[in-house]
Amino acid sequence: MRIARTTTIAALAASTLALAACSADADPAEPTGTVSPTGEAAGATTAAPDLEGTEVTIVTHDSFYVPDEVVADFEESTGITVEIAAPGDAGSLVNQLILTKDAPLGDVVYGIDNTFASRALDEGVFADYTSQAPAAADAAAYAIPGSSALTAIDYSDVCVNYDLAWFEDNGVQAPTSLADLSDPQYAGLLSTTNPATSSPGLAFLLATVAEFGEDGWQDFWSAMRENEVRVTASWSDTYYTDFSAPNYGGDYPLVLSYASSPPSEVIDGEPTTAALLDTCFRQVEYAGVLEGAQNPAAAQAVVDWMLSDDFQAALPENMYVYPVSEQVEIPADWAEYAPLSEDPHTLDPQVISDNRDEWIETWTSLVLN
Structure with a gap:
């Protein structure tokens, strides 16, 4: 299954206007707990929302690529449909996130790195989220001090x-x-x-x-x-x-x-x-749930998915970066x-x-x- 991809600023602007219209009528529900890629809550006191039929938009840089089969497996296991919005390089990405923080371009971000992360954090772009995925312990070694809004994915x-x-x-x-x-x-x-x-x-x-x-x-x-x-x-x-x-x-x-x-x-x-x-x-890339996301539970599931073995194993040969997971083998x-x-x-x-x-x-x- 191929990811639906939005790559132009014009398309992003259209998305912004649509989300702005939605935000006037609805206040997204707060997540009830940590959500795994299977949609099951880890350590939550209430049941996770049903993610079947949910659409989630990943806002990322223009070098993002994950094999179709990896995306398809995630979509099949969760019922989530993945779309991509890629406004440009990481610097342009941060600029767009800040400009549209009151009407976010999507639900979750991948590709914010340690050179620009503090700028986005200072602007309140991200919601706090702590993943319970197995590789989260490895990701914690790259955590930004004083913040739980971003999760390290690769370096x-x-x-x-x-x-x-x-x-x-x-x-x-x-x-x-x-x-x-x-x-x-x-x-x-x-x-x-x-x-x-x-x-x-x-x-x-x-x-x-x-x-x-x-x-x-x-x-x-x-x-x-x-x-x-x-x-x-x-x-x-x-x-x-x-x-x-x-x-x-x-x-x-x-x-x-x-x-x-x-x-x-x-x-x-x-x-x-x-x-x-x-x-x-040394550059570290992070993922984070956008504050005001239309689908925060699905966004959390995406962060967990990015720490899964399947996603982490796809990073070296597709985006030429090292996975944070110590369980994933690097190409010989x-x-x-x-x-x-x-x-x-x-x-x-x-x-x-x-x-x-x-x-x-x-x-x-x-x-x-």
Whole structure:
């Protein structure tokens, strides 16, 4: 069964108007307990509502993909019909959630990450929910301090990737660190994404703040502007259009992506790309029930489903991220082609929250203006 997909802002606006009309007449019932993907309450004092015939809309980023059979199994076991609304990259997603928080675009969100999460939490976009799914204990290791509104689903490292053949063919040694990227020998070779609209772009900006400090990161980006860094609006533009790797044929042998991207670029058993593991920022993606959702019980069931073995096992080969569940096996080739950074850059969520907007504004002035 194929997920119904809404991908345009116009369609999202129509959904917003429809939900606004509904909200004037009805106040969604509060969930009565923790709901499993089977519709049974875990630890609830009253019976869970019957989910048969319920429609749930997952609002997510434009890289979301789950195999049809995984969705079909969930729909069959719960009676829920799944629809998808994808307004763009994670940054655009957060903007849309905030703008429409009084008339939500859907019921549950997937893809809010630790670079943007605090902004959505501060705006009251999400309702509290604590899953009782077996993998919830693993997800708790990535919980945002002081909040029970978001549940960790997956993680990965945002890193610069490079085209192995390009560097070999041109007799240039690939960079190994963030500082190397500003070296004149790499001028005009890197495509990255705008931190104002792209969560990988923001993660990369945060990596430079963590690496160079409050003053040094600005010097780095000034040097990167002089080094002709290219900036796109989204990860898909940078990766699929700009990357010079054999599968894409763009003009940039250095692109911002993930440590988990190279396995998808193996051709005839040979890797064609690799990640620069000293450039990485650890990114965690979350799911959450939207405050004011039309179907909060179904939304809770979706969060639980995203912690199920079936969903977690589908993540690596479909969205190229690591599942939070420790019970799910990672594809064998990931150990060889997608190792995580041993020492990724990180920043405290509160530090990100306190400085994110100012850092983005300063970055924009340094790089784009």
